[in-house]
Amino acid sequence: MTCQRQTLYAPAMVEPRWLSDKEQDTWRAFTYMRTELEAELERRLERDGGLSAADYAILVPLSEAPGRKLRPRDLARIAGWEKSRLSHQIRRMESRGLVERQACPDDARGSVVKLTRRGYRAIVAAAPDHVEAVREYVIDALSDSQLTALRRISERILGRIRAGKESGDDGSDQG
Numbered sequence: 001m002t003c004q005r006q007t008l009y010a011p012a013m014v015e016p017r018w019l020s021d022k023e024q025d026t027w028r029a030f031t032y033m034r035t036e037l038e039a040e041l042e043r044r045l046e047r048d049g050g051l052s053a054a055d056y057a058i059l060v061p062l063s064e065a066p067g068r069k070l071r072p073r074d075l076a077r078i079a080g081w082e083k084s085r086l087s088h089q090i091r092r093m094e095s096r097g098l099v100e101r102q103a104c105p106d107d108a109r110g111s112v113v114k115l116t117r118r119g120y121r122a123i124v125a126a127a128p129d130h131v132e133a134v135r136e137y138v139i140d141a142l143s144d145s146q147l148t149a150l151r152r153i154s155e156r157i158l159g160r161i162r163a164g165k166e167s168g169d170d171g172s173d174q175g
Contacts, residue, residue: 048130070113072112094163097119
């Protein structure tokens with residue numbers, strides 16, 4: 001019996017473009033930083049305001065919208081979420097009195113998500129510490145030129161992701 005090297009890809013596929021040591025170190029540093037930053041921001045939101053990151057992601061755009069209300073499709077687009085995820089999150093937030101669904105005055109079949117007084121008080125209470133945490137961990141840690149570079153890098157990556165979504169390329173081989 002002979003041993004053959006096992007591969008993680010189908011033999012007919014093109015050899016993956018493996019990451020160099022530098023690329024792999026950069027990718028891992030980025031993913032570790034992102035994971036720990038998100039966890040710390042979420043921990044502080046929960047501790048200081050009783051909100052999850054998902055709550056905050058919905059409360060912020062609602063607090064900034066005219067009349068403190070948005071159509072669900074607009075809210076999903078802003079949050080970058082699928083419709084089902086938004087629906088579940090809105091249901092959880094409704095049960096806590098943070099938001100409410102209302103009939104859309106412009107479309108009898110549609111609805112809007114409206115920030116309640118309780119939801120507004122929650123975002124007003126949570127925002128100062130959240131902004132301070134963002135400042136502490138990101139803004140104050142970088143120079144002005146590094147902030148500009150981070151913004152440009154983020155916009156470039158987002159542009160590639162969005163271009164793939166628009167072209168229907170989800171990264172899978174339909175072959």
